[in-house]
Amino acid sequence: xxxxxxxxxxxxxxxxxxxxxxxxxxxxxxxxxxxxxxxxxxxxxxxxxxxxxxxxxxxxxxxxxxxxxxxxxxxxxxxxxxxxxxxxxxxxxxxxxxxxxxxxxxxxxxxxxxxxxxxxxxxxxxxxxxxxxxxxxxxxxxxxxxxxxxxxxxxxxxxxxxxxxxxxxxxxxxxxxxxxxxxxxxxxxxxxxxxxxxxxxxxxxxxxxxxxxxxxxxxxxxxxxxxxxxx
Numbered sequence: 001x002x003x004x005x006x007x008x009x010x011x012x013x014x015x016x017x018x019x020x021x022x023x024x025x026x027x028x029x030x031x032x033x034x035x036x037x038x039x040x041x042x043x044x045x046x047x048x049x050x051x052x053x054x055x056x057x058x059x060x061x062x063x064x065x066x067x068x069x070x071x072x073x074x075x076x077x078x079x080x081x082x083x084x085x086x087x088x089x090x091x092x093x094x095x096x097x098x099x100x101x102x103x104x105x106x107x108x109x110x111x112x113x114x115x116x117x118x119x120x121x122x123x124x125x126x127x128x129x130x131x132x133x134x135x136x137x138x139x140x141x142x143x144x145x146x147x148x149x150x151x152x153x154x155x156x157x158x159x160x161x162x163x164x165x166x167x168x169x170x171x172x173x174x175x176x177x178x179x180x181x182x183x184x185x186x187x188x189x190x191x192x193x194x195x196x197x198x199x200x201x202x203x204x205x206x207x208x209x210x211x212x213x214x215x216x217x218x219x220x221x222x223x224x225x226x227x228x229x230x231x
Contacts, residue, residue: 009048009053009065010041010044010048012062012065013027013041013042013056016062017060019060019061019062022059022060024038024039024042025038026059030055030056030058030059031056032080032082032116032118033101055116058114058148075107075108076107077107077108078103078104078105078106079103079105079116079117079119080102080103080116082118082119082120082175083121084120084123084175085121085123085162085176086124086126086174087126087174087177087191087198088124088174088176088197088198089124090165090167090173090174091172091173091174092171092172093170093171093172106142106223109144109222112144112149112152114148115144115145115148115149116145116148117143117144117145118142118143118144118145119140119141119142119143120140120141120162120177120219121138121139122135122136122137122138122139122141122177123137125194125195125198126176126177126178126193126195126198127160127177127178127179127191127192127193128192128193128194128195129194130192133224134192135160138226138227139224139225139226140224140225140227141162141219141221141223142221142222142223143162143219143220143221144219144220144222146220149220153220155180155187155217156180157180158180159179159180159220160178160220160221161177161178161179161217161218161221162175162177162217162220162221163178163189163201163215163216163217163218164214164216164217165201165213165214166213166216167212167213167214170214176191177221178190178191178200178201179191181200185204186202186203186204187202187203188203189202189203201215203215
């Protein structure tokens with residue numbers, strides 16, 4: 001991705017971060033990068049990428065230098081490779097990871113053209129009986145970031161999502177693909193699997209479980225990709 005001229009944009013970011021509720025940590029989370037990368041950016045040690053400007057403007061809720069952010073008209077957009085979804089597998093969170101996120105190019109979500117696109121590699125068989133199309137080991141799921149569309153999209157029955165469960169004050173987390181079932185007093189996130197070891201995640205009323213595990217929808221699955229082996 002091309003780099004943007006820095007000084008005017010860095011001044012814009014610094015000034016906008018003075019607003020109540022706007023933080024470097026929040027901006028890093030919105031961009032899907034580690035907090036130290038924001039520090040490096042504001043010190044001029046990391047280049048600002050052109051494609052990051054609309055995302056930064058969306059978080060800061062302030063127009064960037066040069067005017068408002070226009071909806072994307074591109075048919076293909078970059079999607080960040082977030083990691084692996086694997087039901088039942090908690091991994092340690094590396095909060096100091098400063099590596100640049102990898103991206104692939106995917107079709108734009110026509111319903112939400114300015115929302116971030118995220119991709120996850122599928123591990124395990126927790127969704128191998130999803131209908132009408134199973135999600136299999138080795139697949140890539142392409143998601144629209146739920147944080148970006150939550151004000152417009154209500155979670156509903158049948159929706160396939162990526163769920164994050166975190167524990168130990170956020171130091172351990174699990175990402176998994178589930179299908180939603182909504183009831184009057186609870187929301188259930190179900191595997192669709194031939195393997196009986198996979199169990200649903202049940203959340204009563206709020207998205208905070210009583211056992212200290214936090215449950216959050218981070219992506220709505222919009223597409224499943226698969227590359228045939230042999231090359």
